[in-house]
Amino acid sequence: MMLPKNPNEKFAEKKITARKDDYSQWYLDVIAAADLAEYGPVRGCMVIKPHGYALWEKTQKILDEKFKELGVQNAYFPLFIPEKLLKKEEDHVEGFAPETAIVTYAGGKKLEEPLVIRPTSETIMYDVFSNWIKSYRDLPLLINQWANVVRWEMRPRLFLRTVEFLWQEGHTVHETEAEADRYARQMLEIYKDFAENIMAIPVILGVKSESEKFAGAQCTYSLEAMMQDGKALQFATSHNLGQNFAKVFDIKYLDKNGATQYGWQTSWGLSTRTIGGLIMTHSDDKGLVIPPRIASIQVIITTIAPSPENKETVIGKAKEIDKILKNQGIGSLVDSRDIRPGEKYFEWEKKGIPIRVELGPKDIANDSAVLVRRDTGEKIIAPLIDIAKTIADLLAKIQINLFDRALEYQKSRTKTVDTWDDFVKAIEGANFVLAHWSGEKDVEAQIKKETGATIRCIPFNQPAENGQCVKSGKPSTKRVLFAKSY
RNA sequence: CGGGGUGUAGUGCAACGGCAGCACGAGUCCUUUGGGAGGAUUUGAUCUGGGUUCGAAUCCCAGCACCCCGACCA
Numbered sequence: 221m222m223l224p225k226n227p228n229e230k231f232a233e234k235k236i237t238a239r240k241d242d243y244s245q246w247y248l249d250v251i252a253a254a255d256l257a258e259y260g261p262v263r264g265c266m267v268i269k270p271h272g273y274a275l276w277e278k279t280q281k282i283l284d285e286k287f288k289e290l291g292v293q294n295a296y297f298p299l300f301i302p303e304k305l306l307k308k309e310e311d312h313v314e315g316f317a318p319e320t321a322i323v324t325y326a327g328g329k330k331l332e333e334p335l336v337i338r339p340t341s342e343t344i345m346y347d348v349f350s351n352w353i354k355s356y357r358d359l360p361l362l363i364n365q366w367a368n369v370v371r372w373e374m375r376p377r378l379f380l381r382t383v384e385f386l387w388q389e390g391h392t393v394h395e396t397e398a399e400a401d402r403y404a405r406q407m408l409e410i411y412k413d414f415a416e417n418i419m420a421i422p423v424i425l426g427v428k429s430e431s432e433k434f435a436g437a438q439c440t441y442s443l444e445a446m447m448q449d450g451k452a453l454q455f456a457t458s459h460n461l462g463q464n465f466a467k468v469f470d471i472k473y474l475d476k477n478g479a480t481q482y483g484w485q486t487s488w489g490l491s492t493r494t495i496g497g498l499i500m501t502h503s504d505d506k507g508l509v510i511p512p513r514i515a516s517i518q519v520i521i522t523t524i525a526p527s528p529e530n531k532e533t534v535i536g537k538a539k540e541i542d543k544i545l546k547n548q549g550i551g552s553l554v555d556s557r558d559i560r561p562g563e564k565y566f567e568w569e570k571k572g573i574p575i576r577v578e579l580g581p582k583d584i585a586n587d588s589a590v591l592v593r594r595d596t597g598e599k600i601i602a603p604l605i606d607i608a609k610t611i612a613d614l615l616a617k618i619q620i621n622l623f624d625r626a627l628e629y630q631k632s633r634t635k636t637v638d639t640w641d642d643f644v645k646a647i648e649g650a651n652f653v654l655a656h657w658s659g660e661k662d663v664e665a666q667i668k669k670e671t672g673a674t675i676r677c678i679p680f681n682q683p684a685e686n687g688q689c690v691k692s693g694k695p696s697t698k699r700v701l702f703a704k705s706y
Numbered sequence: 707c708g709g710g711g712u713g714u715a716g717u718g719c720a721a722c723g724g725c726a727g728c729a730c731g732a733g734u735c736c737u738u739u740g741g742g743a744g745g746a747u748u749u750g751a752u753c754u755g756g757g758u759u760c761g762a763a764u765c766c767c768a769g770c771a772c773c774c775c776g777a778c779c780a
Contacts, residue, residue: 374778381779454780491780524740562741580740
């Protein structure tokens with residue numbers, strides 16, 4: 221049921237539904253208010269608007285730098301995959317079959333071989349890799365691509381699950397299993413660093429259970445984040461593919477001894493879904509909240525010029541401050557539009573800009589400006605003389621505060637339970653739940669059926685601990701993370 | 707694909723089977739400008755196709771679209 225909206229309230233359509241009333245609607249309202257994205261004419265496909273795309277651009281820029289430090293090279297592979305390639309790996313095709321879009325008609329006639337629009341690029345890339353790799357000297361092969369992929373999801377949701385989405389997918393080939401696994405784990409650390417230090421989203425690292433792992437992978441690692449409704453969101457994943465694909469795509473190399481070996485592979489990806497995670501982690505009922513390090517506009521300077529004669533002075537001063545900030549590498553923007561100040565404040569608040577600078581004649585007379593934090597709403601009167609430093613410090617403080625706040629929230633809603641009653645209660649209360657699990661697939665399925673909770677991951681950094689499966693009572697050696705998820 | 711719901715102006719809503727209206731938005735002008743301002747004025751709509759009726763936004767049938775719940779999922 222859609223929430224009824226007040227028909228005649230003046231700012232009804234601009235108001236954001238409170239989170240506790242309807243979390244889904246709140247999420248959509250924040251996206252609309254911040255002007256991030258909307259659905260396009262094709263069902264489930266998203267139009268990412270400039271303010272939303274800026275978040276993705278920054279993501280690309282930051283990740284690209286990290287990838288390059290590790291020697292990863294960017295490349296691009298085709299959108300269309302011949303159906304027979306996709307069908308080569310049995311688990312893989314089975315996993316993706318229900319959600320593939322297939323072109324059967326082109327150039328005015330029926331195609332002899334249908335073309336699958338890539339749901340992911342393992343198959344088409346590995347088919348090519350097999351020609352690129354001949355010797356151990358060609359390894360490791362470290363390739364990344366920024367691309368769009370299509371998965372015909374039944375129920376789309378802006379950013380979180382759209383039919384077409386943007387991502388980066390990295391694909392590597394290594395000489396040994398150990399090296400491949402180390403690499404998959406290393407990418408996980410890169411993603412963790414990005415999630416926690418850039419997006420200020422605390423994540424839990426771990427291994428996926430058999431039933432949750434990537435179709436065709438030997439094992440899947442993931443980062444799980446908690447949204448403000450207590451649900452889990454998979455922030456990014458990294459897969460150790462073993463030799464599953466190498467064997468069907470014939471990725472072979474001659475080792476130092478002249479023996480033919482299959483390569484060991486990994487793949488890893490992060491999508492525009494992370495922007496949904498960003499929204500659901502930090503935003504409030506006033507709109508979006510962007511952590512400073514992922515914000516393109518970190519500071520918005522709003523001018524207040526009540527009379528025409530001081531307009532020029534105020535705008536001049538605003539531009540001066542803007543320049544000083546830009547020279548310090550701070551992303552700032554002047555809003556000198558001739559509208560009421562309140563209108564500007566609301567707009568930039570909805571858009572989540574970390575710091576707002578209010579500058580008017582009164583401030584200039586005092587050689588100061590008013591700084592307003594988006595995360596807390598706190599107002600600070602700052603002398604103009606060292607404003608760049610004040611702002612830089614404040615940005616750093618906001619970044620830390622957002623992370624700490626999110627971490628505290630996650631911890632407050634993570635329960636460790638030992639009985640089935642407590643488990644059910646904790647899941648109903650929308651928590652992350654750490655509980656023992658016997659490792660059996662049917663037990664996992666039964667828990668999902670009864671409570672809606674799935675195993676998000678088997679966390680690393682779990683102390684070994686003997687216990688009993690919360691459902692079956694069978695012995696278990698460690699706890700796994702259960703939650704409802706997106 | 708199953709269950710439920712809704713289709714009226716850009717948006718949110720109203721109209722007993724009898725002249726399609728209100729609020730907000732948008733455009734223009736004037737006054738305003740330290741948290742969404744006021745006044746004047748203009749703009750603009752019944753999802754599609756059938757049927758019932760003197761007469762349909764309203765009732766019936768079919769189609770289409772959207773929303774919610776489920777299965778699926780980065």
